[in-house]
Amino acid sequence: MNWRAVRRVRAVLSATVVVCAVTAVLPGAASAEPMTVAGVASDSGAGVERISVATDGTQGDGDSAGATITSDGRRIAFSSSAKNLTPANPGTGERVFVRDQRTSQTTLMSTLTSPIQRPVISGDGQYVALWGLLFRDTKTFLSQVSSGSTIGINCPGLSCSQPSLSADGRYIAQAATFNRPPSRQRIEVRDWRTDTTQTVAEFGHTVSARPSISGDGRFVAYQDGQAEDVFVWDRTDGASAGPIEGSSKAATLVQLSKDGRKVVYLSGSDTYVHDVSSGTDQLVPNVRGVAIDPTGRYLLYAPHDTSGPSLTLRDLETGTDEIVSYQPASAGTDAVSVGGRDVVFQSTADDIVPGDTNGRSDVFLRRFY
Structure with a gap:
């Protein structure tokens, strides 16, 4: 079945309902009711697979989390304390791995054994950035996927963290913290x-x-x-615009879309998608935005109402929703591929895929078409 066509049909049906009938309001906007169709991704069937496994499919013997995905959905980077994902180099502690969906290979990216924060993979899948503890300070490291070589990124402060990568991995935005008096912090872009x-x-x-x-x-x-x-900074003129949410409310950044057109931020109990060129905001009420796809069209969010799905993907143009997970699950930025085709998330649930018996947090991928 052509799932692109299914999604288009769902969008048309949703639009027809908006015009011809009174709509039911889901969190944030009128939305089509999720379809139950044989073969469509569901929490117990096709379309969901576990990513935190060894090359031969062996489930991890440790907790895995913090997944990010490439724009084309081919590669997923994640952190894990599992010792058996790369049998030739079992290691200990938290490490970073890359799972290649085309070759089904799981590759070790970092041999650091200190606590590692969530890794970030470049849009083209060639580089992985991570930040972890080195001696007493937090540093940013960049690993090349093809060679496995690691580059220590120069950090002018005592600690650098929160890296964000350009599509080709050349530019790294990060937060640098200077703890020695006077304590201060800055955002920088490293080429x-x-x-x-x-x-x-x-x-x-x-x-x-x-x-x-x-x-x-x-x-x-x-x-x-x-x-x-x-705020939004433009490298061409070195100027910052904002605050984008205006002066009357507080805001927390979620993510900038890779095309640079949309900024997702939180304010109160609501999520806003800010259009950089027009300066307008699209409100998605009573949900917590988690990530946005590279084109800025698909928003991954977590409803505040815990009685329903834990993660949902919204088409911001049509207002339609796709359920990512009904079981308790979470995700972070850079968790959605282009066109909302793939979403990576983590969960401790043992009934998302068959044979999940490790009793650990695992990383999963849901593919919609």
Whole structure:
């Protein structure tokens, strides 16, 4: 069955319902009721597979989480404490792996055994950035997927964290923290090929500032945690615009779409999708936005109502929803491939795929077509 066609048909049906009848309102907008069709991805059948497995399919013997996916959905990076995902190099502690969906290969990307935060894979799948503890400070590292070689990214502060990668992995946006008096923090973009750094913004505090970079490295959306404001910086002129949410409300950054056109942010109990060119916002009420696909059309969100699905994918143009998981699950930024085809998430549920007996948190991929 052609699932692209199914999605188009669902969009048309939804639009017809909006015009011809009174609609039922789901969180944030009128939405089509999810279809139950044989062969469509469901939590117990086709369309969902476990990613945190060894090349031979052996389930991990540790917790896996923090997955990010390439734009084409081919490669997924994730962190795991499992020792058996790469039998030739079992190791210990938290490490980073890449799963190639085309070759079914699971490759070790990092041999660091200290706690590692969520990795980020470049849109083309060639590089993985991660941040973890090195001695007493947090540093950013970049690994090349093909060779496995790791580059330590120069960090001017005592700690660098929250990396965000351009599509080709050349530009790394990160938060650098200087803990020695006077304590301060700045957002910067590192071009590791030319060994140059641009300062995006600098704050006189160390409260939760983090960036999200566009695919071409031109735009950086960033959060000032103390002011609770979100801004967008343009590398062509070095200027920042914002706060994009206006002066009357607080905001928390979720993600900038890779095309640089949409910024997802949270304010109160609602999610907003900001159009950079027009300056307008699309409201998705009473949900927590989690990620947006590279084109800015598909929003992954978690409803505040815990009695229904835990993760849902919304087509922002048609207002239709696709259920990602009914079981308890979570996800982070860069979790959706182009066109909303693939979504990666993590869950401790043991009934998402058959044979899940490890009693651990696993990483899963849901494919819609």
